[in-house]
Amino acid sequence: MGASNHSIHTDVLGVVPQLLLALPFVFGLILYSFAVIRSNQRYKKWPMYRTTCWVLGVLFAILAVAGPVASLGHMNFTVHMVGHLLLGMLAPLLMALAAPITLMLRTLRTPTARKVSKFLQSLPSRFLTNPIVASILNIGGLWLLYTTQLYSLMHESMLVHLIVHFHVFIGGYLFTVSIIYIDPRPHRLSFWYRSIVFIIALAGHGILTKYIYAHPPLGVSKEQAESGAMLMYYGGDAIDIILIFILCFHWFRATRPRMDIAA
Amino acid sequence: MTTKSKSTKVKSFGENRNFWSGLLFGVGLAAFLDELIFHQLLRWHHFYDKSTTDMGLISDGLFHAFSWFATIGGLFILADLRRRGVFSIKRWWGGVLLGAGGFQLYDGTVQHKLMQIHQIRYVENIMKYDLVWNGLAVIMILAGLFLLKKAKGEKRVVDGRV
Numbered sequence: 001m002g003a004s005n006h007s008i009h010t011d012v013l014g015v016v017p018q019l020l021l022a023l024p025f026v027f028g029l030i031l032y033s034f035a036v037i038r039s040n041q042r043y044k045k046w047p048m049y050r051t052t053c054w055v056l057g058v059l060f061a062i063l064a065v066a067g068p069v070a071s072l073g074h075m076n077f078t079v080h081m082v083g084h085l086l087l088g089m090l091a092p093l094l095m096a097l098a099a100p101i102t103l104m105l106r107t108l109r110t111p112t113a114r115k116v117s118k119f120l121q122s123l124p125s126r127f128l129t130n131p132i133v134a135s136i137l138n139i140g141g142l143w144l145l146y147t148t149q150l151y152s153l154m155h156e157s158m159l160v161h162l163i164v165h166f167h168v169f170i171g172g173y174l175f176t177v178s179i180i181y182i183d184p185r186p187h188r189l190s191f192w193y194r195s196i197v198f199i200i201a202l203a204g205h206g207i208l209t210k211y212i213y214a215h216p217p218l219g220v221s222k223e224q225a226e227s228g229a230m231l232m233y234y235g236g237d238a239i240d241i242i243l244i245f246i247l248c249f250h251w252f253r254a255t256r257p258r259m260d261i262a263a
Numbered sequence: 264m265t266t267k268s269k270s271t272k273v274k275s276f277g278e279n280r281n282f283w284s285g286l287l288f289g290v291g292l293a294a295f296l297d298e299l300i301f302h303q304l305l306r307w308h309h310f311y312d313k314s315t316t317d318m319g320l321i322s323d324g325l326f327h328a329f330s331w332f333a334t335i336g337g338l339f340i341l342a343d344l345r346r347r348g349v350f351s352i353k354r355w356w357g358g359v360l361l362g363a364g365g366f367q368l369y370d371g372t373v374q375h376k377l378m379q380i381h382q383i384r385y386v387e388n389i390m391k392y393d394l395v396w397n398g399l400a401v402i403m404i405l406a407g408l409f410l411l412k413k414a415k416g417e418k419r420v421v422d423g424r425v
Contacts, residue, residue, distance in 0.1 A: 195336070199328045207324035213311045230310060237331060244332050248339040257347050 013071055017158050021065035021165050029058045032100065035107040043106060050098045057094030060086045065165055074155060077217075077224035081231045084168065088138070089239045092172035101183035121186040129185075131194050134178035135201035138171035143208055152218040175201065180246045191251045198247065202240055209233040281351045282411070284340035285358020289407075291334025293363035294326065297370065307384040319378030326374075330366070357410035364403025371397040 032054050036046045063069050064087035073080035101120070105113045119125055127133055145151055145164060154164045179198050181188060209232045216225030301308040315323075344350040371393060374380045383392040 195332065199325075199332050202328035202331065203321075203324040206327050207320055210311050210315075210320055210324070214313070214315075226310075233310075240331065241335070244335045248336050252339045252343060255343060 013074055014158075017161055018066035018070060020162060022062045025058045025061045025065075028095075028100075029055065032058075032098070032103065035103050038107045039103060046103065046106075050103075053094045054098035054100070057091045057098060060094065061091035061169060064091070077220045077228040078231060081228040081235070084232070085235045085239065087165065088142075088168040088172035089236065092169065092176045093239060093242060096173065096176040096180065096182055099182050105184070117184075117186075120184075126187055128174055129178045131175075131178040131189065131197035131201075134171070134174040135197055135204070137167075138175040139201050139204040139208070141167055141171050142205070146208065146212050146217050147215070149218055151220075155219070176243065179243060180250065191247070191254075194247065198243070202236075205236050205240075206233060209236070278351070278354065280340055280344055281349070281354035282358040284337050284344060285355040285360075286337075286362035287333035287358075288337030288341065289359035289362025289364075290366045291330045291332075291337060291362075292359065293366040293370075294330030295334060297367075301383070309381045309385070312379060312381040314379040315381070316378045319374060319380040322374060322378055323380045326366070326370075333362075351414060353410050353414035357407045357414055360403045360407030360410065362407075364400045364405075364407055367400035368397060368404065371400055 032051070036051055039046045064073075064083040069079060069083050069086075073083045101116075105116060108116060128137075145154070145168075150160070150164070154160050177183065179194050209229045212232070213226050213229035216222055220228070297308070302310070341350070341355065344355075371383075375382060375393070375396075382389055383396055386392070
Protein backbone atom coordinates (compact mmCIF):
# COMPACT_ATOMS: atom_id res chain seq x y z
CA MET A 1 0.00 0.00 0.00
CA GLY A 2 1.61 3.27 -1.11
CA ALA A 3 1.51 6.60 0.63
CA SER A 4 -0.61 8.13 -2.11
CA ASN A 5 -3.12 5.34 -1.70
CA HIS A 6 -3.31 6.11 1.98
CA SER A 7 -3.97 9.82 1.47
CA ILE A 8 -6.83 8.95 -0.91
CA HIS A 9 -8.38 6.83 1.79
CA THR A 10 -8.10 9.47 4.48
CA ASP A 11 -9.65 12.07 2.17
CA VAL A 12 -12.83 10.09 1.54
CA LEU A 13 -12.83 9.03 5.15
CA GLY A 14 -12.43 12.48 6.65
CA VAL A 15 -14.72 14.01 9.23
CA VAL A 16 -16.74 15.86 6.59
CA PRO A 17 -18.21 12.87 4.72
CA GLN A 18 -18.83 11.02 7.96
CA LEU A 19 -20.71 14.01 9.35
CA LEU A 20 -22.63 14.57 6.13
CA LEU A 21 -23.77 10.95 6.13
CA ALA A 22 -24.53 10.73 9.84
CA LEU A 23 -26.28 14.08 10.31
CA PRO A 24 -29.51 13.24 8.46
CA PHE A 25 -29.90 10.22 10.72
CA VAL A 26 -29.24 12.28 13.86
CA PHE A 27 -31.77 14.79 12.56
CA GLY A 28 -34.25 11.94 12.02
CA LEU A 29 -33.74 10.75 15.58
CA ILE A 30 -34.41 14.23 16.99
CA LEU A 31 -37.51 14.74 14.85
CA TYR A 32 -38.91 11.33 15.75
CA SER A 33 -38.33 11.95 19.48
CA PHE A 34 -40.13 15.30 19.35
CA ALA A 35 -42.98 13.74 17.39
CA VAL A 36 -43.36 10.98 19.98
CA ILE A 37 -43.55 13.53 22.81
CA ARG A 38 -46.11 15.60 20.91
CA SER A 39 -48.16 12.58 19.94
CA ASN A 40 -48.21 11.32 23.54
CA GLN A 41 -49.59 14.67 24.72
CA ARG A 42 -52.56 14.48 22.37
CA TYR A 43 -53.31 10.81 21.68
CA LYS A 44 -52.79 7.52 23.44
CA LYS A 45 -49.20 6.55 24.10
CA TRP A 46 -47.08 5.85 21.02
CA PRO A 47 -45.92 2.19 21.26
CA MET A 48 -42.54 1.83 22.95
CA TYR A 49 -41.40 -0.88 20.54
CA ARG A 50 -41.81 1.47 17.59
CA THR A 51 -39.62 4.09 19.25
CA THR A 52 -37.08 1.39 20.10
CA CYS A 53 -37.04 0.24 16.46
CA TRP A 54 -36.38 3.78 15.28
CA VAL A 55 -33.58 4.38 17.78
CA LEU A 56 -31.90 1.07 16.94
CA GLY A 57 -32.33 1.64 13.20
CA VAL A 58 -30.76 5.08 13.40
CA LEU A 59 -27.89 3.79 15.54
CA PHE A 60 -27.13 0.95 13.12
CA ALA A 61 -27.21 3.35 10.18
CA ILE A 62 -24.83 5.77 11.93
CA LEU A 63 -22.57 2.88 12.88
CA ALA A 64 -22.35 1.98 9.19
CA VAL A 65 -21.49 5.44 7.89
CA ALA A 66 -19.32 6.94 10.66
CA GLY A 67 -16.77 5.70 13.16
CA PRO A 68 -14.66 2.54 13.25
CA VAL A 69 -16.86 0.27 11.11
CA ALA A 70 -17.03 2.86 8.35
CA SER A 71 -13.27 3.47 8.47
CA LEU A 72 -12.33 -0.20 8.57
CA GLY A 73 -14.82 -0.93 5.81
CA HIS A 74 -12.67 1.08 3.48
CA MET A 75 -9.72 -1.23 3.91
CA ASN A 76 -11.52 -4.48 4.51
CA PHE A 77 -14.27 -5.81 2.24
CA THR A 78 -15.73 -8.08 4.91
CA VAL A 79 -16.19 -5.16 7.28
CA HIS A 80 -17.57 -3.16 4.37
CA MET A 81 -20.18 -5.90 4.01
CA VAL A 82 -21.13 -5.62 7.69
CA GLY A 83 -21.74 -1.94 7.05
CA HIS A 84 -23.71 -2.72 3.92
CA LEU A 85 -25.99 -5.16 5.79
CA LEU A 86 -26.56 -2.58 8.54
CA LEU A 87 -27.16 0.41 6.26
CA GLY A 88 -29.01 -1.29 3.42
CA MET A 89 -31.04 -3.92 5.23
CA LEU A 90 -31.23 -3.86 9.03
CA ALA A 91 -31.54 -0.09 9.55
CA PRO A 92 -34.23 0.29 6.83
CA LEU A 93 -36.20 -2.64 8.25
CA LEU A 94 -36.09 -1.30 11.81
CA MET A 95 -36.95 2.20 10.66
CA ALA A 96 -39.86 0.96 8.56
CA LEU A 97 -41.15 -0.96 11.59
CA ALA A 98 -41.09 2.31 13.53
CA ALA A 99 -43.98 3.58 11.33
CA PRO A 100 -42.55 7.09 10.84
CA ILE A 101 -45.27 8.19 8.41
CA THR A 102 -48.03 7.25 10.84
CA LEU A 103 -46.30 9.20 13.57
CA MET A 104 -45.77 12.16 11.24
CA LEU A 105 -49.43 12.25 10.20
CA ARG A 106 -50.41 12.18 13.86
CA THR A 107 -48.30 15.12 14.87
CA LEU A 108 -48.60 17.45 11.89
CA ARG A 109 -51.32 20.07 11.73
CA THR A 110 -54.26 18.86 9.62
CA PRO A 111 -53.58 20.94 6.48
CA THR A 112 -49.94 19.87 6.44
CA ALA A 113 -50.87 16.26 7.12
CA ARG A 114 -53.27 16.43 4.20
CA LYS A 115 -50.46 17.64 1.98
CA VAL A 116 -48.28 14.76 3.10
CA SER A 117 -50.94 12.17 2.39
CA LYS A 118 -51.54 13.82 -0.96
CA PHE A 119 -47.86 13.42 -1.69
CA LEU A 120 -48.01 9.75 -0.69
CA GLN A 121 -50.76 9.26 -3.24
CA SER A 122 -48.86 11.11 -5.94
CA LEU A 123 -47.47 9.35 -8.98
CA PRO A 124 -43.76 9.69 -8.07
CA SER A 125 -44.39 8.32 -4.61
CA ARG A 126 -46.38 5.39 -5.96
CA PHE A 127 -43.74 4.76 -8.59
CA LEU A 128 -40.84 4.70 -6.13
CA THR A 129 -42.61 2.39 -3.69
CA ASN A 130 -43.71 -0.05 -6.35
CA PRO A 131 -42.00 -3.36 -5.46
CA ILE A 132 -40.51 -3.82 -8.94
CA VAL A 133 -39.10 -0.28 -9.11
CA ALA A 134 -37.82 -0.45 -5.53
CA SER A 135 -36.20 -3.85 -6.21
CA ILE A 136 -34.42 -2.51 -9.28
CA LEU A 137 -33.22 0.53 -7.32
CA ASN A 138 -32.08 -1.64 -4.44
CA ILE A 139 -30.68 -4.83 -6.00
CA GLY A 140 -29.86 -3.24 -9.36
CA GLY A 141 -27.89 -0.56 -7.54
CA LEU A 142 -25.87 -3.23 -5.75
CA TRP A 143 -25.11 -5.03 -9.02
CA LEU A 144 -23.87 -1.74 -10.43
CA LEU A 145 -21.77 -1.08 -7.34
CA TYR A 146 -20.02 -4.45 -7.16
CA THR A 147 -19.69 -5.44 -10.80
CA THR A 148 -18.45 -2.14 -12.25
CA GLN A 149 -15.70 0.30 -11.32
CA LEU A 150 -18.11 2.10 -9.07
CA TYR A 151 -16.82 0.26 -6.02
CA SER A 152 -13.23 1.45 -6.49
CA LEU A 153 -14.45 4.89 -7.57
CA MET A 154 -16.34 5.13 -4.27
CA HIS A 155 -13.01 4.95 -2.46
CA GLU A 156 -11.55 7.82 -4.45
CA SER A 157 -14.32 10.37 -4.80
CA MET A 158 -16.13 11.79 -1.83
CA LEU A 159 -19.15 12.68 -3.93
CA VAL A 160 -19.51 9.10 -5.19
CA HIS A 161 -18.97 7.87 -1.65
CA LEU A 162 -21.84 10.03 -0.39
CA ILE A 163 -24.20 9.15 -3.25
CA VAL A 164 -23.57 5.41 -2.95
CA HIS A 165 -24.16 5.37 0.79
CA PHE A 166 -27.36 7.42 0.63
CA HIS A 167 -28.54 5.28 -2.24
CA VAL A 168 -27.89 2.05 -0.33
CA PHE A 169 -30.00 3.28 2.57
CA ILE A 170 -32.81 4.84 0.52
CA GLY A 171 -32.93 1.84 -1.83
CA GLY A 172 -33.13 -0.48 1.16
CA TYR A 173 -35.86 1.59 2.80
CA LEU A 174 -38.00 1.89 -0.35
CA PHE A 175 -37.64 -1.84 -0.94
CA THR A 176 -38.68 -2.65 2.65
CA VAL A 177 -41.77 -0.43 2.59
CA SER A 178 -42.72 -1.70 -0.87
CA ILE A 179 -42.88 -5.26 0.47
CA ILE A 180 -44.29 -4.91 3.99
CA TYR A 181 -47.00 -2.40 4.79
CA ILE A 182 -46.50 -0.89 8.24
CA ASP A 183 -47.44 2.70 7.46
CA PRO A 184 -50.74 3.62 5.75
CA ARG A 185 -50.55 3.19 1.99
CA PRO A 186 -52.96 4.47 -0.62
CA HIS A 187 -52.42 1.74 -3.20
CA ARG A 188 -51.99 -1.65 -1.66
CA LEU A 189 -50.74 -4.44 -3.86
CA SER A 190 -51.72 -8.07 -3.37
CA PHE A 191 -49.67 -10.50 -1.30
CA TRP A 192 -49.02 -12.55 -4.45
CA TYR A 193 -47.58 -9.59 -6.30
CA ARG A 194 -45.33 -8.59 -3.42
CA SER A 195 -44.25 -12.17 -2.67
CA ILE A 196 -43.21 -12.92 -6.23
CA VAL A 197 -41.27 -9.68 -6.65
CA PHE A 198 -39.66 -10.26 -3.25
CA ILE A 199 -38.51 -13.77 -4.21
CA ILE A 200 -36.97 -12.51 -7.45
CA ALA A 201 -35.24 -9.64 -5.62
CA LEU A 202 -33.95 -12.06 -3.00
CA ALA A 203 -32.64 -14.30 -5.77
CA GLY A 204 -30.94 -11.29 -7.39
CA HIS A 205 -29.22 -10.59 -4.07
CA GLY A 206 -28.14 -14.22 -3.66
CA ILE A 207 -26.84 -14.49 -7.22
CA LEU A 208 -24.84 -11.29 -6.76
CA THR A 209 -23.15 -12.67 -3.63
CA LYS A 210 -21.98 -15.75 -5.53
CA TYR A 211 -20.88 -13.56 -8.42
CA ILE A 212 -18.80 -11.45 -6.00
CA TYR A 213 -17.36 -14.65 -4.54
CA ALA A 214 -16.13 -15.69 -7.97
CA HIS A 215 -15.31 -12.23 -9.34
CA PRO A 216 -13.91 -9.93 -6.62
CA PRO A 217 -14.67 -6.23 -7.20
CA LEU A 218 -11.73 -4.09 -8.35
CA GLY A 219 -9.20 -3.70 -5.54
CA VAL A 220 -10.60 -6.48 -3.35
CA SER A 221 -8.51 -9.57 -2.61
CA LYS A 222 -9.84 -13.07 -3.32
CA GLU A 223 -9.98 -14.02 0.39
CA GLN A 224 -11.86 -10.87 1.36
CA ALA A 225 -14.27 -11.20 -1.55
CA GLU A 226 -15.04 -14.76 -0.49
CA SER A 227 -15.66 -14.02 3.18
CA GLY A 228 -17.51 -10.80 2.31
CA ALA A 229 -19.73 -12.59 -0.19
CA MET A 230 -20.59 -15.33 2.29
CA LEU A 231 -21.42 -12.74 4.92
CA MET A 232 -23.66 -10.95 2.43
CA TYR A 233 -25.35 -14.25 1.53
CA TYR A 234 -26.09 -15.54 5.02
CA GLY A 235 -26.52 -12.14 6.65
CA GLY A 236 -28.97 -11.19 3.92
CA ASP A 237 -30.89 -14.40 4.49
CA ALA A 238 -31.08 -13.74 8.22
CA ILE A 239 -32.60 -10.29 7.73
CA ASP A 240 -34.84 -11.40 4.87
CA ILE A 241 -36.36 -14.10 7.05
CA ILE A 242 -37.79 -11.32 9.24
CA LEU A 243 -39.28 -9.61 6.19
CA ILE A 244 -40.78 -12.89 4.95
CA PHE A 245 -42.20 -13.61 8.38
CA ILE A 246 -43.86 -10.19 8.62
CA LEU A 247 -45.25 -10.40 5.08
CA CYS A 248 -46.69 -13.90 5.72
CA PHE A 249 -48.03 -12.82 9.09
CA HIS A 250 -49.85 -9.91 7.49
CA TRP A 251 -51.36 -12.36 4.98
CA PHE A 252 -52.37 -14.64 7.85
CA ARG A 253 -54.07 -11.76 9.65
CA ALA A 254 -55.77 -10.46 6.51
CA THR A 255 -57.25 -13.82 5.44
CA ARG A 256 -58.64 -14.83 8.83
CA PRO A 257 -62.03 -16.44 8.39
CA ARG A 258 -64.78 -13.99 9.19
CA MET A 259 -67.73 -16.35 9.18
CA ASP A 260 -68.60 -18.16 12.36
CA ILE A 261 -68.07 -21.88 11.74
CA ALA A 262 -69.90 -22.95 14.88
CA ALA A 263 -73.09 -21.16 13.83
CA MET B 264 -78.91 -24.49 0.53
CA THR B 265 -76.53 -21.61 0.90
CA THR B 266 -74.87 -23.31 3.85
CA LYS B 267 -74.27 -26.43 1.76
CA SER B 268 -72.62 -24.62 -1.12
CA LYS B 269 -70.55 -22.65 1.33
CA SER B 270 -69.26 -25.76 3.07
CA THR B 271 -68.36 -27.47 -0.24
CA LYS B 272 -66.41 -24.39 -1.15
CA VAL B 273 -64.52 -24.51 2.14
CA LYS B 274 -63.73 -28.19 1.61
CA SER B 275 -62.24 -27.94 -1.86
CA PHE B 276 -60.34 -24.90 -0.66
CA GLY B 277 -58.91 -26.98 2.17
CA GLU B 278 -58.04 -29.93 -0.08
CA ASN B 279 -55.99 -27.84 -2.47
CA ARG B 280 -54.41 -25.79 0.24
CA ASN B 281 -53.35 -28.84 2.25
CA PHE B 282 -51.43 -30.06 -0.78
CA TRP B 283 -49.89 -26.67 -1.64
CA SER B 284 -48.97 -25.91 1.96
CA GLY B 285 -47.21 -29.27 2.20
CA LEU B 286 -45.51 -28.88 -1.17
CA LEU B 287 -44.13 -25.43 -0.31
CA PHE B 288 -42.95 -26.57 3.08
CA GLY B 289 -41.42 -29.71 1.53
CA VAL B 290 -39.36 -27.74 -0.99
CA GLY B 291 -38.26 -25.38 1.77
CA LEU B 292 -37.41 -28.19 4.17
CA ALA B 293 -35.33 -30.07 1.59
CA ALA B 294 -33.42 -26.92 0.71
CA PHE B 295 -32.93 -26.04 4.37
CA LEU B 296 -31.63 -29.52 5.27
CA ASP B 297 -29.38 -29.43 2.21
CA GLU B 298 -27.89 -26.17 3.45
CA LEU B 299 -27.64 -27.29 7.07
CA ILE B 300 -26.31 -30.82 6.60
CA PHE B 301 -24.32 -30.73 3.37
CA HIS B 302 -23.06 -27.15 3.35
CA GLN B 303 -22.61 -26.38 7.03
CA LEU B 304 -22.21 -29.58 9.04
CA LEU B 305 -20.53 -32.02 6.65
CA ARG B 306 -19.10 -29.31 4.40
CA TRP B 307 -19.38 -31.66 1.41
CA HIS B 308 -21.07 -29.07 -0.79
CA HIS B 309 -19.18 -25.99 -1.86
CA PHE B 310 -20.57 -22.45 -1.67
CA TYR B 311 -19.39 -21.91 -5.21
CA ASP B 312 -17.89 -24.27 -7.79
CA LYS B 313 -15.85 -22.82 -10.64
CA SER B 314 -17.60 -25.05 -13.17
CA THR B 315 -21.02 -23.52 -12.37
CA THR B 316 -22.79 -22.31 -15.49
CA ASP B 317 -24.53 -18.92 -15.53
CA MET B 318 -27.85 -20.75 -15.69
CA GLY B 319 -26.77 -22.75 -12.66
CA LEU B 320 -26.08 -19.58 -10.71
CA ILE B 321 -29.50 -18.19 -11.61
CA SER B 322 -31.33 -21.43 -10.93
CA ASP B 323 -29.56 -21.85 -7.60
CA GLY B 324 -30.35 -18.26 -6.62
CA LEU B 325 -34.00 -18.51 -7.55
CA PHE B 326 -34.48 -21.84 -5.81
CA HIS B 327 -32.69 -20.66 -2.72
CA ALA B 328 -34.88 -17.54 -2.50
CA PHE B 329 -38.04 -19.47 -3.28
CA SER B 330 -37.33 -22.20 -0.72
CA TRP B 331 -36.52 -19.65 1.97
CA PHE B 332 -39.89 -18.02 1.37
CA ALA B 333 -41.74 -21.31 0.89
CA THR B 334 -40.71 -22.75 4.27
CA ILE B 335 -42.26 -19.87 6.15
CA GLY B 336 -45.17 -19.34 3.74
CA GLY B 337 -46.05 -23.05 3.81
CA LEU B 338 -46.20 -23.03 7.60
CA PHE B 339 -48.43 -19.96 7.67
CA ILE B 340 -50.83 -21.67 5.25
CA LEU B 341 -50.75 -24.70 7.56
CA ALA B 342 -51.69 -22.47 10.49
CA ASP B 343 -54.52 -21.04 8.38
CA LEU B 344 -55.79 -24.57 7.59
CA ARG B 345 -55.80 -25.52 11.25
CA ARG B 346 -57.55 -22.30 12.17
CA ARG B 347 -60.27 -23.17 9.67
CA GLY B 348 -60.43 -26.78 10.86
CA VAL B 349 -59.72 -28.23 7.40
CA PHE B 350 -56.23 -29.58 7.99
CA SER B 351 -55.65 -33.04 6.48
CA ILE B 352 -52.44 -34.62 7.72
CA LYS B 353 -52.14 -37.19 4.89
CA ARG B 354 -52.67 -34.67 2.16
CA TRP B 355 -50.23 -32.31 3.83
CA TRP B 356 -47.49 -34.92 4.28
CA GLY B 357 -48.11 -36.09 0.72
CA GLY B 358 -47.35 -32.57 -0.40
CA VAL B 359 -44.27 -32.35 1.83
CA LEU B 360 -42.77 -35.58 0.46
CA LEU B 361 -43.58 -34.67 -3.13
CA GLY B 362 -42.07 -31.19 -2.68
CA ALA B 363 -38.95 -32.42 -0.89
CA GLY B 364 -38.42 -35.31 -3.33
CA GLY B 365 -39.10 -33.13 -6.35
CA PHE B 366 -36.63 -30.51 -5.21
CA GLN B 367 -33.98 -33.09 -4.36
CA LEU B 368 -34.35 -34.78 -7.75
CA TYR B 369 -34.08 -31.44 -9.54
CA ASP B 370 -31.10 -30.51 -7.40
CA GLY B 371 -29.44 -33.89 -7.94
CA THR B 372 -29.93 -34.06 -11.69
CA VAL B 373 -30.35 -30.63 -13.28
CA GLN B 374 -28.47 -28.47 -10.77
CA HIS B 375 -25.62 -30.81 -9.80
CA LYS B 376 -25.08 -32.53 -13.14
CA LEU B 377 -26.39 -30.34 -15.94
CA MET B 378 -25.60 -26.93 -14.45
CA GLN B 379 -22.63 -28.11 -12.39
CA ILE B 380 -23.41 -25.84 -9.43
CA HIS B 381 -21.49 -28.19 -7.15
CA GLN B 382 -21.12 -31.91 -6.54
CA ILE B 383 -22.52 -33.81 -3.57
CA ARG B 384 -19.02 -34.53 -2.36
CA TYR B 385 -15.61 -33.89 -3.88
CA VAL B 386 -14.41 -37.52 -4.01
CA GLU B 387 -13.32 -40.07 -6.62
CA ASN B 388 -16.42 -42.16 -6.95
CA ILE B 389 -19.20 -39.61 -7.06
CA MET B 390 -21.56 -42.02 -8.84
CA LYS B 391 -22.49 -43.81 -5.59
CA TYR B 392 -23.45 -40.52 -3.96
CA ASP B 393 -25.51 -39.46 -6.95
CA LEU B 394 -27.37 -42.77 -6.97
CA VAL B 395 -28.26 -42.62 -3.28
CA TRP B 396 -29.20 -38.93 -3.54
CA ASN B 397 -31.51 -39.30 -6.53
CA GLY B 398 -32.76 -42.70 -5.36
CA LEU B 399 -33.94 -41.15 -2.10
CA ALA B 400 -35.57 -38.36 -4.05
CA VAL B 401 -37.55 -40.84 -6.15
CA ILE B 402 -38.59 -42.76 -3.02
CA MET B 403 -39.87 -39.54 -1.44
CA ILE B 404 -41.83 -38.66 -4.58
CA LEU B 405 -43.41 -42.12 -4.69
CA ALA B 406 -44.25 -42.03 -0.98
CA GLY B 407 -45.79 -38.60 -1.45
CA LEU B 408 -47.93 -39.75 -4.37
CA PHE B 409 -49.00 -42.80 -2.37
CA LEU B 410 -50.12 -40.67 0.57
CA LEU B 411 -51.99 -38.28 -1.71
CA LYS B 412 -53.79 -41.21 -3.30
CA LYS B 413 -54.71 -42.58 0.10
CA ALA B 414 -55.96 -39.16 1.18
CA LYS B 415 -58.24 -39.11 -1.83
CA GLY B 416 -59.69 -42.49 -0.79
CA GLU B 417 -60.42 -41.14 2.65
CA LYS B 418 -62.12 -38.08 1.32
CA ARG B 419 -65.47 -39.23 2.71
CA VAL B 420 -64.10 -39.36 6.24
CA VAL B 421 -62.72 -35.85 6.00
CA ASP B 422 -66.03 -34.71 4.57
CA GLY B 423 -67.87 -36.34 7.43
CA ARG B 424 -65.82 -34.51 9.96
CA VAL B 425 -66.27 -31.14 8.37
